Amino acid sequence: MTMSIKHIFLFALPLALIACGGEDKPVADEPRMIEARTRIRAKEDSLFENRAFDRRTAQGMVDVYKAYAAAYPVDSMAPEYLFRAAGTLKSMGDAEQAIKLYDRISEQYPGWRRRVDVLYMKALTLDDDLDRDGEAKTIYQQVMYEYPEHPFARDAKAMIENLGLSDEELIEKFKRMNEAQEAATPAQ
Numbered sequence: 607m608t609m610s611i612k613h614i615f616l617f618a619l620p621l622a623l624i625a626c627g628g629e630d631k632p633v634a635d636e637p638r639m640i641e642a643r644t645r646i647r648a649k650e651d652s653l654f655e656n657r658a659f660d661r662r663t664a665q666g667m668v669d670v671y672k673a674y675a676a677a678y679p680v681d682s683m684a685p686e687y688l689f690r691a692a693g694t695l696k697s698m699g700d701a702e703q704a705i706k707l708y709d710r711i712s713e714q715y716p717g718w719r720r721r722v723d724v725l726y727m728k729a730l731t732l733d734d735d736l737d738r739d740g741e742a743k744t745i746y747q748q749v750m751y752e753y754p755e756h757p758f759a760r761d762a763k764a765m766i767e768n769l770g771l772s773d774e775e776l777i778e779k780f781k782r783m784n785e786a787q788e789a790a791t792p793a794q
Contacts, residue, residue: 642674668694685715701735725749726758739769
């Protein structure tokens with residue numbers, strides 16, 4: 607199976623978003639909660655230090671994230687861990703399960719500070735992994751409407767413009783754009 611340019615980018619995006627997630631303080635300093643977070647951090651370190659992607663370890667990580675959110679649903683890290691689980695599932699090629707988690711986060715944590723990330727990743731998953739362009743367009747439009755100043759709003763607009771284009775068509779489009787930009791730039 608060959609990976610396209612779009613697939614390589616889309617595999618790296620969830621990992622980058624996971625890395626940028628940061629940590630919130632626990633709702634309570636419950637020792638079991640802190641111990642669970644420590645175990646999660648150790649599992650994440652183990653998963654990400656290996657150069658080869660281990661599907662079984664990744665699935666174990668998803669299970670741990672989901673178990674934490676089930677055990678501590680009001681903790682500030684619950685939506686973060688569900689988001690990480692969704693990104694891991696997307697990377698594993700289980701887009702349907704990733705969509706279910708993105709929906710769960712939206713329903714259970716509508717005021718979460720990273721809601722725009724959830725919406726954008728859901729649209730991206732619908733678009734790239736499931737070829738459900740109509741649904742993806744609706745979510746991209748929601749990102750643009752609800753978060754007009756966020757960088758993802760600009761990205762969502764570009765994604766809508768490219769919906770349905772094959773990798774070859776995208777490459778050709780970008781070549782034409784580069785050629786037009788070079789032609790418009792005065793020679794020095």
